[in-house]
Amino acid sequence: MSRTPVCLVSGFLGSGKTTFLRNLTERYRDRRLVYLVNEFAPSDVDGRRLELPPDRVVCIAGGSIFCRCLATEFIGMLRAARTFFAGEAEGVVIEASGIADPRIFGQLLKETKLDAVYAPALHVSLVDPGTFRKLLATLPNIQAQVEAADIVLLNKTDLHLEEDLSETEAQIREINPHAWLLRTRHAQAQIDIFGAPQPHGVQGDYAACRDLRFCTSTARLPGPVRWTDLREAVDRFDDVLYRAKGFVQCSDGWRYVDWAAGVWSEERAAPATASELVLIARGDAGERLRRLRQRIEAGAFSA
Structure with missing residues (x-):
């Protein structure tokens, strides 16, 4: 074989x-x-x-x-x-x-x-x-x-x-x-992904189970949200935030939302099993993320 x-x-x-x-x-x-x-x-x-x-x-x-x-x-x-x-x-x-x-x-x-x-x-x-x-x-x-x-x-x-x-x-x-x-734009590249690799000989080691340079928190939304207000709240974390993404139930329907490098992208989405927003930030921002997650889950942005 x-x-x-x-x-x-x-x-x-x-x-x-x-x-x-x-x-x-x-x-x-x-x-x-x-x-x-x-x-x-x-x-x-x-x-x-x-x-x-x-x-x-x-x-x-x-x-x-x-x-x-x-x-x-x-x-x-x-x-x-x-x-x-x-x-x-x-x-x-x-x-x-x-x-x-x-x-x-x-x-x-x-x-x-x-x-x-x-x-x-x-x-x-x-x-x-x-x-x-x-x-x-x-x-x-x-x-x-x-x-x-x-x-x-x-x-x-x-x-x-x-x-x-x-x-x-x-x-x-x-x-x-x-x-x-x-x-590239929009990651469009006409390449043969199964082509032969180059012999460059780089070597690494297994990473530790927890990388202290990063922290993550997942907010589970209790229902439809006022998306503009929630988006503005997340924007206030741009000094420590690396990524935000998720399938979110908004007041006008479901969306896939994505924040990276200060830029939001959004698209309509089919209903998901759960409305969640994943946040990934600098390792020392864990407490700030926790407080934001608590506000979201307590309904601070509910529609």
Whole structure:
């Protein structure tokens, strides 16, 4: 039996990874691919956005698949992934969490003997010019994601000035001069994700179970909310916030909402099983997030 190709997708919170995967599901809709989606927060938001049957997408939430706490679960899912279909899966796409250091991936496959059944394909890393240079010095995982990549997609180029794009590209090339660097909008890239990777020899280690540089909180909304008021309340956390996202029941219907780098995106959504807003912030902002979650759950923004 030939080895199944596996593509790894990385990128910091809000860089466009899930949008990239949604593009892939459309492009490869006739192929038997399995998607493994890793969420740092304990709630599955990204997996639901792919809108695929249960035998096509698996979510591993609550941390990084490359940390010691989730590695065993991830390995078990990966062992089973190629048999999800009645026939053998043609490929596996893994979306690592935004805080992940993916440099351990090749070593993980070898240690678990999974390199006998999986052939590493391209590692695609997405970069948001709005956050990359600002956070590079304080969050080393952002650099690790670029170091380990075969292809770097400089995403959201329609939202930034040419000067900012050029400076970000220069930093990316300094970190990884061998990666193929592409500018993209809405994570649209015509690349063969199952192409052969470059031999760059980067190495990493398993992450600790808890990364103190980040904190997360999930607010469960008691009913329809005044979305404009809630959005303004979240905006006041822009000094510490890395990401906010979720399926939210508003006074005028359900929406998928997403905050990254100070910019909101919203789209109409089908009713979800729960109305939730996931917040991910700097590690020292835990108490502030807790107080905001308590206000939300107490109905401060109820319609």
